[in-house]
Amino acid sequence: MLYDCVIIGGGPAGLNAALVLGRAKRTVALFDHNQPRNRVTHASHGFLTRDGITPSEFRRIAYDEVLRYPSVQHWQDEVTDIRKQEKGFEILTKNGEHVKTRKLILSSGLREILPDIEGIHNFYGKSLFNCPYCDGWELRDQPLVVVGDKPGAFHKIKLLYSWSRDLIVCTNGHAALTHEQKELLEHKGIQVIETPIRAFRGENGMLNQVQFMDGSHIERSGGFIMPEWHLNDLFSKELGYDTAAFGAIAVDIQGRSTVPGFYAAGDAAYVGPSQVVFAAASGSKTAMTVNMDLVEEEFNL
Incomplete structure (x- = not known):
């Protein structure tokens, strides 16, 4: 046929x-x-x-x-x-x-190729996402982490700021933001952490902690990452x-x-x-x- x-x-x-x-x-x-x-x-x-x-x-x-x-x-x-x-x-x-x-x-x-971070696959699609228009509403006004480690990170951070003002940006050891961009984010009360991420922690797909290579950590209930396409x-x-x-x-x-x-x-x-x-x-x-x-x-x- x-x-x-x-x-x-x-x-x-x-x-x-x-x-x-x-x-x-x-x-x-x-x-x-x-x-x-x-x-x-x-x-x-x-x-x-x-x-x-x-x-x-x-x-x-x-x-x-x-x-x-x-x-x-x-x-x-x-x-x-x-x-x-x-x-x-x-x-x-x-x-x-x-x-x-x-x-x-x-x-x-x-x-999608996700960042090489321990535990990321346990949370992706449940409390870690890539598209604010798809999942921003469900995470609105929550304490979020934004893994901004690629070009376009600043745009994504600005976009997410309309869904939640409680943002912490992690560059995961990459130089994804300029000095001027980091200054503007800090002026908006958005903390920028440049230390590489060790792992994501939580239970049943729900994120509660981001751990860093220097032994520090932050408490977050969800967030957004930037996969490679x-x-x-x-x-x-x-x-x-x-x-x-x-x-x-x-x-x-x-x-x-x-x-x-x-x-x-x-x-x-x-x-x-x-x-x-x-x-x-x-x-x-x-x-x-x-x-x-x-x-x-x-x-x-």
């Missing part, structure tokens, strides 16, 4: 793309091996009618809706290779399947697409990459606010582009 479109990645971008293409009567193979980046998150926020939903429940509802359309098939398999064909692409999977398609959308998103840039050599800032796939405003027939949606196509609503919108727009490109090809036959 030759599919109209294969979608690699079953997050909000891929699922919304599948929904739009299914409603356009397109045959779709959605590949998703059930390893979403937000699986450690207790809830997703900022999406109207779904504010506070757990990622697992979001996926359950999304798949119920998407698979109502008989031309959409869910392949719970991992894509291991993509081969460009004269017209379209061939997808190879871990289970040995070979699937051919006219168009291809990559929506596999980003990987890496694109899941699988198949870049096979497909030969151009990249943009931070390794994202370079696309036009409609989601087309520099490789004919290959598109990208969600975090794969841009590095910005990593929220469900942004990803879903990107998937919808890219799917409309795919359908329109298919229409143009078919109508001109």
